[in-house]
Amino acid sequence: MGIFSDAAIxxxxxxxxxxxxxxxxxADNIANVNTPRFKKSxxxxxxxxxxxxDEAPVRMAVADYRHFGGGTDLAGVRPVVMRSKATSxxxxxxxxxxxxxxAALAVNTIRYxxxxxxxxxxxxxxxxxxxxxx
Amino acid sequence: MxxxxxxxxxxxxxxxxxxxLDLISNNxxxxxxxxxxxxxxxEPYRRKVPVFAQMLKRVQAGDGVRYGFRGAGVKMAAVxxxxxxxxxxxxxxxxxxxxxxxVAYPDINIVREMVDAxxxxxxxxxxxxxxxxxxxIALQALExxx
Numbered sequence: 001m002g003i004f005s006d007a008a009i010x011x012x013x014x015x016x017x018x019x020x021x022x023x024x025x026x027a028d029n030i031a032n033v034n035t036p037r038f039k040k041s042x043x044x045x046x047x048x049x050x051x052x053x054d055e056a057p058v059r060m061a062v063a064d065y066r067h068f069g070g071g072t073d074l075a076g077v078r079p080v081v082m083r084s085k086a087t088s089x090x091x092x093x094x095x096x097x098x099x100x101x102x103a104a105l106a107v108n109t110i111r112y113x114x115x116x117x118x119x120x121x122x123x124x125x126x127x128x129x130x131x132x133x134x
Numbered sequence: 135m136x137x138x139x140x141x142x143x144x145x146x147x148x149x150x151x152x153x154x155l156d157l158i159s160n161n162x163x164x165x166x167x168x169x170x171x172x173x174x175x176x177e178p179y180r181r182k183v184p185v186f187a188q189m190l191k192r193v194q195a196g197d198g199v200r201y202g203f204r205g206a207g208v209k210m211a212a213v214x215x216x217x218x219x220x221x222x223x224x225x226x227x228x229x230x231x232x233x234x235x236x237v238a239y240p241d242i243n244i245v246r247e248m249v250d251a252x253x254x255x256x257x258x259x260x261x262x263x264x265x266x267x268x269x270x271i272a273l274q275a276l277e278x279x280x
Contacts (some may be wrong), residue, residue, distance in 0.1 A: 016275070020137055021201055023271055027140040027264045028205035031147030034154075035186040035208055043201075081203040086145050099258055109267045116274045123278070 003126060010074050011049065011120040012119040019112040025081060026105050029096050036092040040101075040104035045079035052077045137272045139206070142151060144265040146207030151258040153210050157182045158251045164244045171222060171232040179240040180215040187211035216241065 022043040043100040052074050087095045161181050169178030191206045218241045226235035 020140075020204065020271065023137075023268060024143065025203060025205065027143040027261075027268065028203075028207060030260050030264045031143050031150075031208045032186070032188050032205075033260065034151075034253065035188050038188050041203065041205065065228060079201055081201050086155040102260060102263065105267050109270050112271045113274050116278050120278050120280065 005075075007074055008122060009119065011053075012115055012122065013077075014049060014074075014077055015045075015115045016112065016119065018043060018049075018082050019108055019115060020110050021045075021081070022081050023105070023112070026101055026108065030098070030105070033094070033096045033098050033101075036094060038094050038096065039083055039085045040096045041081050041083045042097050043079050044082055045077075048080070049074075137268060137275065140171065140268040141265065143205070143207040144261045144268060146189060146209060147261040148258060148265070149211050150208050151254050151261065154184045154186075155251060155254045155258070157184055157213065158247050158254065161242055162244065162247050164240060165244065167240060168228065168230045169238040171220070171236050172237045176183070176230065178220045178238040179242075180217075181240060181242050183214045183216055184210050185212040185214060209241045233260075 022045070025041045025043050029040045032040075067085055084095065089095045164179040167179035170176040184265045187208045189209045190204045193204065194264055220238035221241050222236040223239055224235055225231060225237045230237045232238075242243075
């Protein structure tokens with residue numbers, strides 16, 4: 001495990017990636033708020049990451065690429081885009097709840113800020129360790 | 135590019151909502167654009183109706199879509215004309231008056247147009263907020279290297 005690929009940095013990068021994707025998906029939902037028969041999409045990520053983190057301690061050693069390590073590899077966690085087709089908000093078949101989307105957009109922006117600040121702090125610590133000055 | 139994609143998505147919605155607002159303004163402006171009844175050569179103005187459609191990213195062979203998300207915003211697929219019959223007003227002195235003294239006015243309901251205009255404005259505002267959030271995220275990403 002290199003200094004740039006420890007669990008914290010890998011997790012933060014994955015989180016930033018997922019937040020970027022989630023923003024794109026929500027921008028698309030908001031863009032289509034007046035499109036008849038449009039069905040919204042959502043991004044599932046945090047639960048998958050949590051699952052990978054929970055399973056991490058019981059991983060087995062792998063000596064060959066054909067071996068099963070058990071558990072989910074943190075680097076292999078990927079966000080998943082889900083389309084919710086079952087519901088309808090209006091008679092035209094559109095199911096975008098604009099209030100929910102705007103609230104989630106605010107949450108996602110703050111989450112991105114938190115993750116990027118965290119990653120910056122992490123790199124600052126590495127920089128301190130390498131140079132000996134902050 | 136994930137972040138720049140979201141700029142384009144929000145921008146497509148801004149374009150579509152603005153065009154919709156243009157159509158509504160045009161409908162209101164032409165509320166008194168009369169025509170002669172039963173005369174195809176002198177039809178009254180017909181209300182223009184926008185048709186919104188979802189835009190999807192084109193997928194080429196070998197060009198995998200990341201995370202399977204193909205949404206690329208919204209487009210105005212067509213501008214249709216409202217085919218409801220014109221509103222007839224009795225005004226024999228009008229230059230467009232027909233044989234029985236009726237003038238054809240476009241069937242435009244000002245209340246409906248105003249409600250549509252408010253919907254379009256609110257949708258525009260929501261997309262501006264999304265665009266600002268994308269800007270915030272992009273600038274925040276630049277701060278990582280500081």
